[in-house]
Amino acid sequence: xxxxxxxxxxxxxxxxxxxxxxxxxxxxxxxxxxxxxxxxxxxxxxxxxxxxxxxxxxxxxxxxxxxxxxxxxxxxxxxxxxxxxxxxxxxxxxxxxxxxxxxxxxxxxxxxxxxxxxxxxxxxxxxxxxxxxxxxxxxxxxxxxxxxxxxxxxxxxxxxxxxxxxxxxxxxxxxxxxxxxxxxxxxx
Amino acid sequence: xxxxxxxxxxxxxxxxxxxxxxxxxxxxxxxxxxxxxxxxxxxxxxxxxxxxxxxxxxxxxxxxxxxxxxxxxxxxxxxxxxxxxxxxxxxxxxxxxxxxxxxxxxxxxxxxxxxxxxxxxxxxxxxxxxxxxxxxxxxxxxxxxxxxxxxxxxxxx
Numbered sequence: 001x002x003x004x005x006x007x008x009x010x011x012x013x014x015x016x017x018x019x020x021x022x023x024x025x026x027x028x029x030x031x032x033x034x035x036x037x038x039x040x041x042x043x044x045x046x047x048x049x050x051x052x053x054x055x056x057x058x059x060x061x062x063x064x065x066x067x068x069x070x071x072x073x074x075x076x077x078x079x080x081x082x083x084x085x086x087x088x089x090x091x092x093x094x095x096x097x098x099x100x101x102x103x104x105x106x107x108x109x110x111x112x113x114x115x116x117x118x119x120x121x122x123x124x125x126x127x128x129x130x131x132x133x134x135x136x137x138x139x140x141x142x143x144x145x146x147x148x149x150x151x152x153x154x155x156x157x158x159x160x161x162x163x164x165x166x167x168x169x170x171x172x173x174x175x176x177x178x179x180x181x182x183x184x185x186x187x188x
Numbered sequence: 189x190x191x192x193x194x195x196x197x198x199x200x201x202x203x204x205x206x207x208x209x210x211x212x213x214x215x216x217x218x219x220x221x222x223x224x225x226x227x228x229x230x231x232x233x234x235x236x237x238x239x240x241x242x243x244x245x246x247x248x249x250x251x252x253x254x255x256x257x258x259x260x261x262x263x264x265x266x267x268x269x270x271x272x273x274x275x276x277x278x279x280x281x282x283x284x285x286x287x288x289x290x291x292x293x294x295x296x297x298x299x300x301x302x303x304x305x306x307x308x309x310x311x312x313x314x315x316x317x318x319x320x321x322x323x324x325x326x327x328x329x330x331x332x333x334x335x336x337x338x339x340x341x342x343x344x345x
Contacts (some may be wrong), residue, residue: 004196004216026208031306034304037204037208039206041204041207041211044208044211044212044215045211047215048211048218051215051218051222052218054222059312059337060244060339061229061234061245061303061337061340061341062240062242062243062244062245062337062338062339062340062344063242063243063244063245063246063301063335063336063337064241064243064335064336064338065299065333065334065335066239066334066335066336067331067332067333067334068317068320068321068324068332068333068334069330069331069333070321070324070329070331070332071325071328072324075321081340104236104237104238106245109198110212125237125238126238129239131316138189151276156310158307158313159310160262160309161309161310161311162262162307162308162309162310163235163262163304163305163306163307163309163310163313164235164236164237164306166310166313167237167336167338168235168237169304170336171239171241171242171258171338172237172241173240174241175239175240175241176243180306183314183317185192185314186310186314
């Protein structure tokens with residue numbers, strides 16, 4: 001009996017010592033030191049969003065690609081080109097543009113040659129594109145006057161002509177499907 | 189029979205360090221790229237044709253020539269080749285031709301993007317095109333690729 005009670009006492013003592021040991025181990029373990037990252041991630045994402053939006057808010061650029069033909073020797077004017085001497089030379093279309101003020105439509109146009117069958121000549125850039133389209137020859141050549149290879153020369157009426165109006169004419173000609181567009185040297 | 193874990197279940201934590209690394213790298217990238225774009229592309233009011241047949245500017249090798257012009261007269265007051273300024277006089281144009289010829293010498297397929305204000309006068313822009321022609325001639329090229337910059341119309345896709 002004594003031995004039995006002694007065994008029980010020993011067992012309870014053993015259980016207490018295990019619990020104490022566990023508590024001591026828990027107390028000894030250092031507290032978890034965590035860096036609060038949530039605020040930093042918030043700020044980082046805000047910065048990322050700011051840079052993304054600020055880059056996209058800038059107006060995007062587009063381009064008109066053109067090839068400038070370089071004449072290496074300006075003095076040499078004689079060229080030996082095999083062309084048909086009896087071929088009819090297509091007269092170029094000349095568009096003289098002048099600026100009358102600020103704004104896309106504040107300009108004057110003078111389109112030559114005057115083609116009576118095409119209706120009244122265009123007075124603004126908005127009218128120029130349908131006018132050029134109406135003159136463009138169809139694929140089978142049955143209708144229209146100008147092929148896509150028709151040369152168009154853009155001239156300025158004077159030195160005050162604005163670049164935006166010249167580009168408006170150039171854009172209208174490109175929209176009409178014309179590809180041979182030349183900028184004439186401005187007269188001083 | 190159940191097993192009791194004295195410490196409780198292990199906490200599930202997301203490893204945020206790589207995420208933060210990548211995010212910071214993205215921020216640095218955008219900050220640097222925007223600064224480079226600012227120095228290369230000065231603020232200009234480019235022409236805005238109504239129905240443009242233009243194309244999106246390609247990402248190939250190109251150099252940007254910007255024309256700084258007077259808003260009232262439209263006359264060019266200076267050129268910028270990338271971030272390099274050049275005067276709008278004979279000496280400045282000659283220096284610009286020389287520098288561009290060097291670029292053409294190293295890369296004949298170089299495209300030159302010409303940026304000019306819509307209010308700039310046509311003769312001044314034509315003069316810039318003439319500078320490009322002279323540079324290509326000095327580099328003994330048969331043609332020069334030129335991109336005329338406009339502001340992309342909003343109606344375009």
